[in-house]
Amino acid sequence: MNNFTFYSPTEFVFGRETESRTAELVKKYGGSKVLIVYGGGSVIRSGLLARVESVLSDAGIVYVKLGGIQPNPTDPKVYEGIELGRRERIDFILPVGGGSVIDTAKAIAVGIPYEGDFWDFFIGKAVPEKAVRIGVVLTIPAAGSEGSGNSVITKLDGLKKLSLRTPEVLRPAFAVMNPELTYTLPAWQTACGITDMMAHIMERYFTNTEDTEVTDRICEGTLKAIIYEAMRVTIEPCNYGARANLMWAGMIAHNGTCGVGCEEDWSSHFLEHEVSAVYNVSHGAGLAVIFPAWLTYMAEHHAGKVAQYAARVWDVPKSTDCKAMALEGIRRFKSFLHSIGMPVTFRELGIEHPDIDLLVKKFHENKGERVGNYFPLDSKASREIYEIANR
Known part of the structure; x- marks a missing residue:
C-alpha cells in the first residue's frame, strides 16, 4: 500500500x-x-x-x-x-x-x-x-x-x-x-448512473500497487452491492432501499474511499471522454462500451487483476488460466450491462462508423503519449481498444 x-x-x-x-x-x-x-x-x-x-x-x-x-x-x-x-x-x-x-x-x-x-x-x-x-x-x-x-x-x-x-x-x-x-429517473438515466459509479470504482481497483487487500475488498463489495441493487431497482423503480443504496454507492465510488493507498488508472474514463466529446453520448453509456473493451485488451496483456475481478465480483471459478477467467468475467459484465439496458458496442451506442483515427488523435493530444497506470496505453493500444469496442 x-x-x-x-x-x-x-x-x-x-x-x-x-x-x-x-x-x-x-x-x-x-x-x-x-x-x-x-x-x-x-x-x-x-x-x-x-x-x-x-x-x-x-x-x-x-x-x-x-x-x-x-x-x-x-x-x-x-x-x-x-x-x-x-x-x-x-x-x-x-x-x-x-x-x-x-x-x-x-x-x-x-x-x-x-x-x-x-x-x-x-x-x-x-x-x-x-x-x-x-x-x-x-x-x-x-x-x-x-x-x-x-x-x-x-x-x-x-x-x-x-x-x-x-x-x-x-x-x-x-x-x-x-x-x-430519484424515483422518477428514466430507466436509461438510472442505468447510465449505475455504469458510471461502477467505472469509478474500477478505475481505482485496477492497480499494480501491492498489499491493497482492504481497499480491494471495499471495491469488490461495493460493486457487488451495486449489481444487486441495480436488478432490484430495474424491477421496482420506487424501491426506497434500492434507491438509497445506489445513491450512497455513487458517493462512495468517487470520494476517494475506493482508491486509498493505490495508484489509480483512469485510462478508460479518458478514452470515453473523447467519445462523448465528439458524439455527445451519455457518459455512462459510453463507459458501458469502453470499459469492457479495455478489460478485453487487458485480458490479453495484463490479466492478473482482471482475473481477480472476475472471481470476486462475478463469481467466476478460479483456475490457473487467468486469461480465460478474465474473459468469462468480462462476458458476465457485458451480460449485466445488457440486462439494465446499456450498450456494449459503438453500434449499440448509436455510432455506426466511429472515426477511430480522430478519437486516438484527440486522446493522445489531450492526455499524452502514454496514458494510464495499470498498463499504460500508447497509440497502438488505444486504437486496439477503440477497435474492440467497434466489433
Missing part, C-alpha cells in the same frame, strides 16, 4: 425530505447570497427547485439562478455563471441536480475569484488556490461529484473534454441526498 492523504470533509445529510434542511446548511457554511445552478425541466416539474427556493426565502437567504445546464456540460455556461456570480457578488453556490450541474458549479466556483480564464485550471496552466463554497442537492446518483473535488467540462472550441481534480478546494461543504428524488 502506498502512502496517502485521505481528505473528505463533506457533510452528508441523507434521507427522506432532507432538502428541507438546505437553508440551514447554507447558513451553517457561511452562505448569505446564493447562486442556484440547475439543469433542465425535471427539477422544475418535480417541484424540487421551488421547494429549495422556498426554504431559502423563508430563511432570509437571497439567491439568483442559472439554469439550462446540459449533460456533458460545456464552457459557455461556466463563463455565464462566473459573470453572473461576480455581478451579483454571490458567496455560495448551490447546484441542484446531478453530476453535470455539480461539475459546472465547481468550475464556476474556481472561476469567480480567479483573474484569468477558468480553463487554465483544466489544462494545467494554473492550480486553484481558492473557490466559492459549494453545497449540493443531489438528484442523480452517478458521477459522485457530490463527494469529490473533481469537475469535468468540455470546451466547445476543439471539443476538449478535460477534468480538474482539487479535493482540497472543491469538495462540497455539504451534500443533501434524498433517495426519493
Whole structure:
C-alpha cells in the first residue's frame, strides 16, 4: 500500500425530505447570497427547485439562478455563471441536480475569484488556490461529484473534454441526498448512473500497487452491492432501499474511499471522454462500451487483476488460466450491462462508423503519449481498444 492523504470533509445529510434542511446548511457554511445552478425541466416539474427556493426565502437567504445546464456540460455556461456570480457578488453556490450541474458549479466556483480564464485550471496552466463554497442537492446518483473535488467540462472550441481534480478546494461543504428524488429517473438515466459509479470504482481497483487487500475488498463489495441493487431497482423503480443504496454507492465510488493507498488508472474514463466529446453520448453509456473493451485488451496483456475481478465480483471459478477467467468475467459484465439496458458496442451506442483515427488523435493530444497506470496505453493500444469496442 502506498502512502496517502485521505481528505473528505463533506457533510452528508441523507434521507427522506432532507432538502428541507438546505437553508440551514447554507447558513451553517457561511452562505448569505446564493447562486442556484440547475439543469433542465425535471427539477422544475418535480417541484424540487421551488421547494429549495422556498426554504431559502423563508430563511432570509437571497439567491439568483442559472439554469439550462446540459449533460456533458460545456464552457459557455461556466463563463455565464462566473459573470453572473461576480455581478451579483454571490458567496455560495448551490447546484441542484446531478453530476453535470455539480461539475459546472465547481468550475464556476474556481472561476469567480480567479483573474484569468477558468480553463487554465483544466489544462494545467494554473492550480486553484481558492473557490466559492459549494453545497449540493443531489438528484442523480452517478458521477459522485457530490463527494469529490473533481469537475469535468468540455470546451466547445476543439471539443476538449478535460477534468480538474482539487479535493482540497472543491469538495462540497455539504451534500443533501434524498433517495426519493430519484424515483422518477428514466430507466436509461438510472442505468447510465449505475455504469458510471461502477467505472469509478474500477478505475481505482485496477492497480499494480501491492498489499491493497482492504481497499480491494471495499471495491469488490461495493460493486457487488451495486449489481444487486441495480436488478432490484430495474424491477421496482420506487424501491426506497434500492434507491438509497445506489445513491450512497455513487458517493462512495468517487470520494476517494475506493482508491486509498493505490495508484489509480483512469485510462478508460479518458478514452470515453473523447467519445462523448465528439458524439455527445451519455457518459455512462459510453463507459458501458469502453470499459469492457479495455478489460478485453487487458485480458490479453495484463490479466492478473482482471482475473481477480472476475472471481470476486462475478463469481467466476478460479483456475490457473487467468486469461480465460478474465474473459468469462468480462462476458458476465457485458451480460449485466445488457440486462439494465446499456450498450456494449459503438453500434449499440448509436455510432455506426466511429472515426477511430480522430478519437486516438484527440486522446493522445489531450492526455499524452502514454496514458494510464495499470498498463499504460500508447497509440497502438488505444486504437486496439477503440477497435474492440467497434466489433
